[in-house]
Amino acid sequence: MALRSRILGCGAYLPSRVVSNAELSTRVDTTDEWIVQRTGIRQRHVAADGELTSDLAVAAARGALAAGGVSADALDLIVLATTTPDHTFPATATKVQAALGMTGGAAFDVQAVCAGFIFALAVADNFLRLGQARKALVIGAETFSRLLDWNDRGTCVLFGDGAGAVLLGAEEAADNKARGILSTHLHTDGRTYDLLYVDGGPSSTGQVGKVRMDGQGVFRHAVGKLAAAVDEALAANGLVASDVDWLVPHQANQRIIDGMARKLGLGPERVVSTVARHANTSAASIPLALAEAAGDGRLKPGQIVLMEGIGGGLAWGSCLARW
Numbered sequence: 001m002a003l004r005s006r007i008l009g010c011g012a013y014l015p016s017r018v019v020s021n022a023e024l025s026t027r028v029d030t031t032d033e034w035i036v037q038r039t040g041i042r043q044r045h046v047a048a049d050g051e052l053t054s055d056l057a058v059a060a061a062r063g064a065l066a067a068g069g070v071s072a073d074a075l076d077l078i079v080l081a082t083t084t085p086d087h088t089f090p091a092t093a094t095k096v097q098a099a100l101g102m103t104g105g106a107a108f109d110v111q112a113v114c115a116g117f118i119f120a121l122a123v124a125d126n127f128l129r130l131g132q133a134r135k136a137l138v139i140g141a142e143t144f145s146r147l148l149d150w151n152d153r154g155t156c157v158l159f160g161d162g163a164g165a166v167l168l169g170a171e172e173a174a175d176n177k178a179r180g181i182l183s184t185h186l187h188t189d190g191r192t193y194d195l196l197y198v199d200g201g202p203s204s205t206g207q208v209g210k211v212r213m214d215g216q217g218v219f220r221h222a223v224g225k226l227a228a229a230v231d232e233a234l235a236a237n238g239l240v241a242s243d244v245d246w247l248v249p250h251q252a253n254q255r256i257i258d259g260m261a262r263k264l265g266l267g268p269e270r271v272v273s274t275v276a277r278h279a280n281t282s283a284a285s286i287p288l289a290l291a292e293a294a295g296d297g298r299l300k301p302g303q304i305v306l307m308e309g310i311g312g313g314l315a316w317g318s319c320l321a322r323w
Contacts, residue, residue: 004173004180005128011063012291014045028153040254044160044279054095056163057141068167072100076133078107081116081283114311116283122184128170139165140283149210160279164287186317196312223259229318250309251275251285
């Protein structure tokens with residue numbers, strides 16, 4: 001009988017400091033109306049001085065473990081998606097591993113920017129399907145505010161900090177009706193590298209650098225590539241768009257979210273959107289949205305949940321799960 005990864009619990013953490021659009025308008029040439037109209041964002045959370053990506057990740061991880069009723073010593077694997085590691089090396093996941101008290105197994109980072117959680121989920125899912133792990137934490141955590149040029153209104157208004165986590169457990173699946181991750185689908189296209197990147201790094205400048213983005217260029221690619229990845233996931237499982245109960249997208253921009261919902265024929269009542277309150281938290285956005293929808297009871301056992309995201313690289317992907 002085949003193994004399948006089932007989501008056993010979700011956790012989330014948002015820094016206490018909230019930065020409104022009104023506050024940003026005192027720092028850069030922008031307005032609340034301008035930001036909301038173009039992005040749907042009304043506020044974002046920003047990590048405190050000394051609050052690290054690992055701190056956010058640990059808090060979210062503890063929430064997922066508690067929700068799943070599993071102790072850290074039962075974990076075999078931690079996969080942490082982040083673009084903002086605590087240090088160049090070692091992996092920030094190892095700090096999370098130590099903080100949780102997990103002394104066995106393996107912990108490592110995955111970097112695919114805003115698509116990072118889907119990539120990390122795919123990696124962990126494959127470990128569990130192959131029987132190489134039984135319990136895994138998949139975390140998306142970012143202190144993206146550390147990469148922002150706060151004088152660039154085209155980028156600084158878009159992003160926020162936060163962390164989300166899911167606990168996965170390997171279970172036997174008799175058929176496709178069993179709960180768990182049905183499939184994951186990953187893609188990259190390095191020819192679009194310059195559409196969204198950070199202008200620094202250990203090898204190029206020796207400095208961290210700041211986010212640089214061709215917003216219109218990213219937007220032109222986003223809906224088309226995401227739609228293709230969604231179609232791929234549905235076809236792989238013999239499903240159609242009307243079978244989807246919930247769309248849980250990367251929270252980059254409300255216009256992109258709305259565009260995907262229209263393509264799927266889903267009304268706003270079937271889309272989990274947190275972008276207005278969280279902004280774009282990169283790899284953390286999908287697990288944060290999942291945690292919110294699981295916590296308030298929107299996600300019901302047996303429902304089909306579709307996750308998708310796109311980020312720098314460009315990197316994009318989708319995941320279909322039966323909750």
